[in-house]
Amino acid sequence: MNDQPLTPDAILDATEAALRRFGPTKTSVTDVARALKVSHGALYRHFDGKAELIDAVVARWLERLAGPLAVIAAENGPAPERLRRWFDVLIASQSAKAKNDSDLFQAYAGLARANRSIVAAEMERRATHIAKIIDDGAKQGAFAAIDPGGAARAILDATVKFHHPLHADEWSRPEASLNFDAVFRLLLRGLAQ
Amino acid sequence: MNDQPLTPDAILDATEAALRRFGPTKTSVTDVARALKVSHGALYRHFDGKAELIDAVVARWLERLAGPLAVIAAENGPAPERLRRWFDVLIASQSAKAKNDSDLFQAYAGLARANRSIVAAEMERRATHIAKIIDDGAKQGAFAAIDPGGAARAILDATVKFHHPLHADEWSRPEASLNFDAVFRLLLRGLAQ
Incomplete structure:
Protein backbone atom coordinates (compact mmCIF):
# COMPACT_ATOMS: atom_id res chain seq x y z
CA MET A 1 0.00 0.00 0.00
CA ASP A 48 -19.22 5.68 -5.63
CA GLY A 49 -17.97 3.84 -8.71
CA LYS A 50 -16.69 4.13 -12.25
CA ALA A 51 -19.42 6.50 -13.48
CA GLU A 52 -18.67 8.94 -10.66
CA LEU A 53 -14.90 8.71 -11.31
CA ILE A 54 -15.39 9.53 -15.01
CA ASP A 55 -17.82 12.32 -14.14
CA ALA A 56 -15.23 13.81 -11.78
CA VAL A 57 -12.37 13.59 -14.31
CA VAL A 58 -14.46 15.29 -16.98
CA ALA A 59 -15.75 17.86 -14.47
CA ARG A 60 -12.16 18.76 -13.51
CA TRP A 61 -11.24 19.24 -17.17
CA LEU A 62 -14.38 21.34 -17.82
CA GLU A 63 -13.57 23.40 -14.72
CA ARG A 64 -10.08 24.17 -16.04
CA LEU A 65 -11.50 25.01 -19.48
CA ALA A 66 -14.11 27.31 -17.90
CA GLY A 67 -11.47 29.47 -16.14
CA PRO A 68 -10.36 31.52 -19.19
CA LEU A 69 -13.96 31.66 -20.44
CA ALA A 70 -15.16 33.12 -17.13
CA VAL A 71 -12.42 35.78 -17.36
CA ILE A 72 -13.63 36.87 -20.82
CA ALA A 73 -17.24 36.96 -19.58
CA ALA A 74 -16.23 39.13 -16.60
CA GLU A 75 -14.28 41.71 -18.66
CA ASN A 76 -15.67 45.13 -19.57
CA GLY A 77 -14.55 45.55 -23.20
CA PRO A 78 -16.77 45.68 -26.30
CA ALA A 79 -19.21 42.77 -26.19
CA PRO A 80 -19.01 41.63 -29.86
CA GLU A 81 -15.23 41.19 -29.66
CA ARG A 82 -15.51 39.38 -26.30
CA LEU A 83 -18.22 37.05 -27.60
CA ARG A 84 -16.00 36.13 -30.54
CA ARG A 85 -12.97 35.60 -28.27
CA TRP A 86 -15.07 33.49 -25.87
CA PHE A 87 -16.00 31.16 -28.73
CA ASP A 88 -12.47 31.12 -30.17
CA VAL A 89 -11.08 29.99 -26.77
CA LEU A 90 -13.81 27.36 -26.32
CA ILE A 91 -13.38 25.96 -29.82
CA ALA A 92 -9.57 25.95 -29.68
CA SER A 93 -9.51 24.26 -26.24
CA GLN A 94 -12.01 21.57 -27.22
CA SER A 95 -10.34 20.90 -30.58
CA ALA A 96 -6.95 20.54 -28.87
CA LYS A 97 -8.43 18.13 -26.32
CA ALA A 98 -10.16 16.08 -29.03
CA LYS A 99 -6.87 15.85 -30.93
CA ASN A 100 -4.28 15.46 -28.16
CA ASP A 101 -6.16 13.77 -25.31
CA SER A 102 -8.76 11.82 -27.22
CA ASP A 103 -9.54 9.28 -24.46
CA LEU A 104 -10.58 11.95 -22.00
CA PHE A 105 -12.44 13.74 -24.78
CA GLN A 106 -14.26 10.50 -25.68
CA ALA A 107 -15.23 10.13 -22.03
CA TYR A 108 -16.68 13.67 -22.21
CA ALA A 109 -18.50 12.84 -25.45
CA GLY A 110 -19.95 9.73 -23.80
CA LEU A 111 -21.31 11.79 -20.89
CA ALA A 112 -22.80 14.29 -23.36
CA ARG A 113 -24.55 11.48 -25.29
CA ALA A 114 -25.82 9.96 -22.04
CA ASN A 115 -27.15 13.38 -21.03
CA ARG A 116 -25.28 13.23 -17.65
CA SER A 117 -26.00 16.14 -15.31
CA ILE A 118 -22.31 17.10 -15.29
CA VAL A 119 -22.57 18.14 -18.97
CA ALA A 120 -25.93 19.85 -18.49
CA ALA A 121 -24.39 21.90 -15.65
CA GLU A 122 -21.51 22.93 -17.91
CA MET A 123 -23.97 24.09 -20.59
CA GLU A 124 -25.74 26.17 -17.90
CA ARG A 125 -22.42 27.77 -16.97
CA ARG A 126 -21.64 28.57 -20.60
CA ALA A 127 -25.09 30.11 -21.06
CA THR A 128 -24.42 32.28 -18.00
CA HIS A 129 -21.16 33.55 -19.53
CA ILE A 130 -22.80 34.42 -22.84
CA ALA A 131 -25.80 36.04 -21.15
CA LYS A 132 -23.38 38.31 -19.23
CA ILE A 133 -21.65 39.35 -22.47
CA ILE A 134 -24.98 39.95 -24.25
CA ASP A 135 -26.24 42.01 -21.31
CA ASP A 136 -23.04 44.10 -21.44
CA GLY A 137 -23.53 44.51 -25.20
CA ALA A 138 -27.07 45.81 -24.69
CA LYS A 139 -25.79 48.34 -22.12
CA GLN A 140 -23.04 49.39 -24.55
CA GLY A 141 -25.66 49.91 -27.28
CA ALA A 142 -24.10 47.26 -29.50
CA PHE A 143 -26.86 44.68 -29.05
CA ALA A 144 -30.65 44.98 -29.00
CA ALA A 145 -32.29 44.84 -25.58
CA ILE A 146 -33.35 41.20 -25.86
CA ASP A 147 -33.65 38.67 -23.02
CA PRO A 148 -29.96 37.81 -22.41
CA GLY A 149 -30.64 34.32 -21.02
CA GLY A 150 -32.84 33.28 -23.93
CA ALA A 151 -30.46 34.78 -26.49
CA ALA A 152 -27.49 33.01 -24.86
CA ARG A 153 -29.21 29.66 -25.14
CA ALA A 154 -30.13 30.34 -28.79
CA ILE A 155 -26.50 31.24 -29.57
CA LEU A 156 -25.22 28.04 -27.94
CA ASP A 157 -27.85 26.02 -29.84
CA ALA A 158 -26.91 27.73 -33.12
CA THR A 159 -23.21 26.87 -32.69
CA VAL A 160 -23.42 23.19 -31.59
CA LYS A 161 -21.70 22.13 -34.81
CA PHE A 162 -18.57 23.87 -33.56
CA HIS A 163 -18.53 22.94 -29.88
CA HIS A 164 -20.76 19.90 -29.22
CA PRO A 165 -18.62 16.73 -28.91
CA LEU A 166 -20.99 14.86 -31.27
CA HIS A 167 -19.47 16.95 -34.06
CA ALA A 168 -15.80 16.54 -33.06
CA ASP A 169 -14.98 14.60 -36.25
CA GLU A 170 -15.82 17.70 -38.29
CA TRP A 171 -13.55 20.14 -36.40
CA SER A 172 -10.37 19.20 -38.25
CA ARG A 173 -11.90 19.85 -41.69
CA PRO A 174 -10.23 22.72 -43.54
CA GLU A 175 -13.51 24.64 -43.91
CA ALA A 176 -14.48 24.44 -40.20
CA SER A 177 -13.06 27.83 -39.25
CA LEU A 178 -14.63 29.67 -42.22
CA ASN A 179 -17.96 27.98 -41.51
CA PHE A 180 -17.89 29.13 -37.89
CA ASP A 181 -17.00 32.63 -38.99
CA ALA A 182 -20.05 32.78 -41.30
CA VAL A 183 -22.40 31.53 -38.55
CA PHE A 184 -20.91 33.90 -35.98
CA ARG A 185 -21.29 36.93 -38.24
CA LEU A 186 -24.93 36.04 -38.94
CA LEU A 187 -25.64 35.66 -35.21
CA LEU A 188 -23.90 38.95 -34.47
CA ARG A 189 -26.15 40.67 -37.02
CA GLY A 190 -29.10 39.03 -35.27
CA LEU A 191 -28.01 40.40 -31.89
CA ALA A 192 -27.34 43.92 -33.19
CA GLN A 193 -29.64 46.87 -32.50
CA MET B 1 -37.77 -17.82 -58.60
CA ASP B 48 -22.88 -3.38 -56.26
CA GLY B 49 -23.46 -4.54 -52.70
CA LYS B 50 -24.98 -3.74 -49.33
CA ALA B 51 -23.53 -0.22 -49.07
CA GLU B 52 -25.05 0.73 -52.44
CA LEU B 53 -28.42 -0.81 -51.49
CA ILE B 54 -28.54 1.21 -48.27
CA ASP B 55 -27.41 4.35 -50.11
CA ALA B 56 -30.23 3.86 -52.61
CA VAL B 57 -32.89 3.28 -49.95
CA VAL B 58 -31.85 6.40 -48.07
CA ALA B 59 -31.58 8.38 -51.32
CA ARG B 60 -35.14 7.40 -52.26
CA TRP B 61 -36.42 8.57 -48.87
CA LEU B 62 -34.45 11.84 -49.13
CA GLU B 63 -35.82 12.34 -52.64
CA ARG B 64 -39.40 11.98 -51.36
CA LEU B 65 -38.66 14.32 -48.46
CA ALA B 66 -37.14 16.88 -50.85
CA GLY B 67 -40.30 17.13 -52.97
CA PRO B 68 -42.35 19.37 -50.65
CA LEU B 69 -39.20 21.34 -49.73
CA ALA B 70 -38.49 22.08 -53.40
CA VAL B 71 -42.09 23.31 -53.81
CA ILE B 72 -41.67 25.80 -50.94
CA ALA B 73 -38.33 26.97 -52.38
CA ALA B 74 -39.94 27.52 -55.81
CA GLU B 75 -42.89 29.58 -54.49
CA ASN B 76 -43.10 33.36 -54.77
CA GLY B 77 -44.53 34.36 -51.38
CA PRO B 78 -42.77 36.32 -48.60
CA ALA B 79 -39.34 34.79 -47.99
CA PRO B 80 -39.30 34.85 -44.15
CA GLU B 81 -42.55 32.85 -43.95
CA ARG B 82 -41.33 30.39 -46.61
CA LEU B 83 -38.00 29.89 -44.86
CA ARG B 84 -39.84 29.09 -41.65
CA ARG B 85 -42.23 26.70 -43.42
CA TRP B 86 -39.31 25.01 -45.21
CA PHE B 87 -37.69 24.24 -41.83
CA ASP B 88 -40.99 23.22 -40.23
CA VAL B 89 -41.55 20.65 -43.01
CA LEU B 90 -37.96 19.37 -42.84
CA ILE B 91 -38.02 19.04 -39.04
CA ALA B 92 -41.48 17.44 -38.91
CA SER B 93 -40.61 14.92 -41.67
CA GLN B 94 -37.31 13.93 -40.09
CA SER B 95 -38.77 13.68 -36.58
CA ALA B 96 -41.60 11.48 -37.85
CA LYS B 97 -39.09 9.23 -39.65
CA ALA B 98 -36.86 8.99 -36.57
CA LYS B 99 -39.89 8.03 -34.47
CA ASN B 100 -41.92 5.78 -36.79
CA ASP B 101 -39.33 4.24 -39.11
CA SER B 102 -36.28 4.21 -36.89
CA ASP B 103 -34.37 1.50 -38.80
CA LEU B 104 -34.34 3.47 -42.02
CA PHE B 105 -33.56 6.62 -40.05
CA GLN B 106 -30.64 4.85 -38.34
CA ALA B 107 -29.36 3.83 -41.76
CA TYR B 108 -29.50 7.51 -42.76
CA ALA B 109 -27.71 8.53 -39.55
CA GLY B 110 -25.01 5.94 -40.29
CA LEU B 111 -24.43 7.38 -43.77
CA ALA B 112 -24.26 10.89 -42.29
CA ARG B 113 -21.64 9.78 -39.74
CA ALA B 114 -19.66 7.99 -42.44
CA ASN B 115 -19.81 11.17 -44.54
CA ARG B 116 -21.21 9.26 -47.56
CA SER B 117 -21.60 11.33 -50.72
CA ILE B 118 -25.35 10.65 -50.78
CA VAL B 119 -25.77 12.76 -47.62
CA ALA B 120 -23.38 15.47 -48.82
CA ALA B 121 -25.44 15.73 -52.04
CA GLU B 122 -28.62 16.14 -49.99
CA MET B 123 -27.02 18.97 -47.97
CA GLU B 124 -26.09 20.64 -51.28
CA ARG B 125 -29.70 20.39 -52.43
CA ARG B 126 -30.98 21.85 -49.17
CA ALA B 127 -28.50 24.72 -49.43
CA THR B 128 -29.80 25.40 -52.97
CA HIS B 129 -33.39 25.63 -51.67
CA ILE B 130 -32.46 28.04 -48.89
CA ALA B 131 -30.28 30.15 -51.20
CA LYS B 132 -33.28 30.53 -53.54
CA ILE B 133 -35.50 31.70 -50.66
CA ILE B 134 -32.82 34.12 -49.39
CA ASP B 135 -32.33 35.52 -52.88
CA ASP B 136 -36.10 36.05 -53.18
CA GLY B 137 -36.06 37.74 -49.77
CA ALA B 138 -33.34 40.16 -50.90
CA LYS B 139 -35.38 41.03 -54.01
CA GLN B 140 -38.47 41.53 -51.83
CA GLY B 141 -36.46 43.89 -49.59
CA ALA B 142 -36.97 41.64 -46.55
CA PHE B 143 -33.35 40.42 -46.37
CA ALA B 144 -30.04 42.20 -46.76
CA ALA B 145 -28.26 41.72 -50.10
CA ILE B 146 -25.82 39.09 -48.81
CA ASP B 147 -24.33 36.18 -50.75
CA PRO B 148 -27.30 33.76 -50.81
CA GLY B 149 -25.14 30.61 -51.10
CA GLY B 150 -22.92 31.50 -48.15
CA ALA B 151 -25.87 32.59 -46.03
CA ALA B 152 -27.75 29.38 -46.86
CA ARG B 153 -24.83 27.28 -45.69
CA ALA B 154 -24.51 29.33 -42.49
CA ILE B 155 -28.22 28.87 -41.78
CA LEU B 156 -27.98 25.09 -42.28
CA ASP B 157 -24.90 25.01 -40.02
CA ALA B 158 -26.66 27.10 -37.36
CA THR B 159 -29.64 24.71 -37.27
CA VAL B 160 -27.86 21.30 -37.20
CA LYS B 161 -29.22 20.66 -33.69
CA PHE B 162 -32.70 20.51 -35.20
CA HIS B 163 -32.11 18.56 -38.42
CA HIS B 164 -28.79 16.66 -38.26
CA PRO B 165 -29.44 12.98 -37.45
CA LEU B 166 -26.67 13.06 -34.80
CA HIS B 167 -29.11 15.07 -32.67
CA ALA B 168 -32.20 12.91 -33.26
CA ASP B 169 -32.36 11.88 -29.58
CA GLU B 170 -33.00 15.52 -28.65
CA TRP B 171 -35.93 16.11 -31.03
CA SER B 172 -38.56 14.55 -28.78
CA ARG B 173 -37.68 16.78 -25.81
CA PRO B 174 -40.50 19.14 -24.83
CA GLU B 175 -38.30 22.25 -25.26
CA ALA B 176 -37.09 21.35 -28.79
CA SER B 177 -39.71 23.38 -30.63
CA LEU B 178 -39.23 26.50 -28.47
CA ASN B 179 -35.47 26.21 -28.86
CA PHE B 180 -35.76 26.07 -32.65
CA ASP B 181 -38.07 29.05 -32.61
CA ALA B 182 -35.50 31.12 -30.67
CA VAL B 183 -32.66 30.17 -33.05
CA PHE B 184 -34.82 30.82 -36.11
CA ARG B 185 -35.87 34.27 -34.91
CA LEU B 186 -32.25 35.21 -34.22
CA LEU B 187 -31.19 34.04 -37.70
CA LEU B 188 -34.08 35.93 -39.30
CA ARG B 189 -32.89 39.11 -37.54
CA GLY B 190 -29.42 38.37 -38.89
CA LEU B 191 -30.75 38.07 -42.44
CA ALA B 192 -32.89 41.21 -42.24
CA GLN B 193 -31.96 44.49 -43.96
Missing part, protein backbone atom coordinates in the same frame (compact mmCIF):
# COMPACT_ATOMS: atom_id res chain seq x y z
CA ASN A 2 1.07 3.56 -0.79
CA ASP A 3 1.89 5.88 2.10
CA GLN A 4 0.93 9.08 0.18
CA PRO A 5 -2.38 10.60 1.34
CA LEU A 6 -5.14 9.66 -1.10
CA THR A 7 -6.34 13.08 -2.34
CA PRO A 8 -9.19 13.50 -4.87
CA ASP A 9 -6.69 15.07 -7.30
CA ALA A 10 -4.37 12.05 -7.05
CA ILE A 11 -7.34 9.76 -7.75
CA LEU A 12 -8.38 11.83 -10.77
CA ASP A 13 -4.80 11.87 -12.10
CA ALA A 14 -4.71 8.08 -11.85
CA THR A 15 -8.13 7.83 -13.53
CA GLU A 16 -6.93 10.04 -16.41
CA ALA A 17 -3.84 7.85 -16.80
CA ALA A 18 -6.03 4.73 -16.82
CA LEU A 19 -8.32 6.31 -19.44
CA ARG A 20 -5.29 6.97 -21.66
CA ARG A 21 -4.09 3.41 -21.19
CA PHE A 22 -7.34 1.42 -21.43
CA GLY A 23 -9.83 3.83 -23.02
CA PRO A 24 -13.15 4.97 -21.51
CA THR A 25 -14.94 1.65 -22.01
CA LYS A 26 -12.36 -0.72 -20.57
CA THR A 27 -11.09 1.41 -17.67
CA SER A 28 -12.23 -0.09 -14.35
CA VAL A 29 -12.13 1.03 -10.73
CA THR A 30 -9.69 -1.86 -10.17
CA ASP A 31 -7.24 -0.34 -12.68
CA VAL A 32 -7.32 2.97 -10.83
CA ALA A 33 -6.95 1.35 -7.40
CA ARG A 34 -4.04 -0.76 -8.67
CA ALA A 35 -2.24 2.28 -10.12
CA LEU A 36 -2.64 4.10 -6.79
CA LYS A 37 -1.57 1.01 -4.84
CA VAL A 38 -4.68 1.27 -2.66
CA SER A 39 -7.60 -1.03 -2.01
CA HIS A 40 -10.99 -0.85 -3.74
CA GLY A 41 -12.45 0.19 -0.39
CA ALA A 42 -10.11 3.16 -0.06
CA LEU A 43 -11.26 4.44 -3.48
CA TYR A 44 -14.93 3.91 -2.67
CA ARG A 45 -14.57 6.22 0.33
CA HIS A 46 -14.08 9.01 -2.25
CA PHE A 47 -16.15 7.90 -5.28
CA ASN B 2 -40.23 -14.93 -58.82
CA ASP B 3 -41.79 -14.14 -62.20
CA GLN B 4 -42.32 -10.42 -61.41
CA PRO B 5 -39.82 -8.14 -63.21
CA LEU B 6 -37.06 -7.06 -60.82
CA THR B 7 -37.45 -3.26 -60.74
CA PRO B 8 -35.17 -0.97 -58.67
CA ASP B 9 -38.23 0.11 -56.64
CA ALA B 10 -39.10 -3.52 -55.82
CA ILE B 11 -35.51 -4.07 -54.67
CA LEU B 12 -35.61 -0.95 -52.49
CA ASP B 13 -38.97 -1.96 -50.99
CA ALA B 14 -37.49 -5.33 -50.08
CA THR B 15 -34.38 -3.64 -48.65
CA GLU B 16 -36.56 -1.36 -46.50
CA ALA B 17 -38.50 -4.38 -45.24
CA ALA B 18 -35.22 -6.16 -44.43
CA LEU B 19 -33.96 -3.07 -42.59
CA ARG B 20 -37.13 -3.07 -40.47
CA ARG B 21 -36.73 -6.76 -39.74
CA PHE B 22 -32.97 -7.08 -39.12
CA GLY B 23 -31.76 -3.50 -38.52
CA PRO B 24 -29.13 -1.61 -40.57
CA THR B 25 -26.16 -3.58 -39.20
CA LYS B 26 -27.45 -7.13 -39.67
CA THR B 27 -29.31 -6.69 -42.98
CA SER B 28 -27.45 -8.53 -45.75
CA VAL B 29 -27.77 -8.72 -49.53
CA THR B 30 -28.78 -12.37 -49.01
CA ASP B 31 -31.79 -11.30 -46.91
CA VAL B 32 -32.95 -8.98 -49.69
CA ALA B 33 -32.41 -11.58 -52.43
CA ARG B 34 -34.28 -14.19 -50.39
CA ALA B 35 -37.24 -11.86 -49.80
CA LEU B 36 -37.41 -11.14 -53.54
CA LYS B 37 -37.01 -14.83 -54.39
CA VAL B 38 -34.16 -14.00 -56.77
CA SER B 39 -30.50 -14.99 -56.89
CA HIS B 40 -27.61 -12.92 -55.52
CA GLY B 41 -26.48 -12.46 -59.12
CA ALA B 42 -29.82 -10.94 -60.19
CA LEU B 43 -29.51 -8.35 -57.39
CA TYR B 44 -25.89 -7.56 -58.24
CA ARG B 45 -26.98 -6.64 -61.77
CA HIS B 46 -28.72 -3.63 -60.14
CA PHE B 47 -26.57 -2.82 -57.07
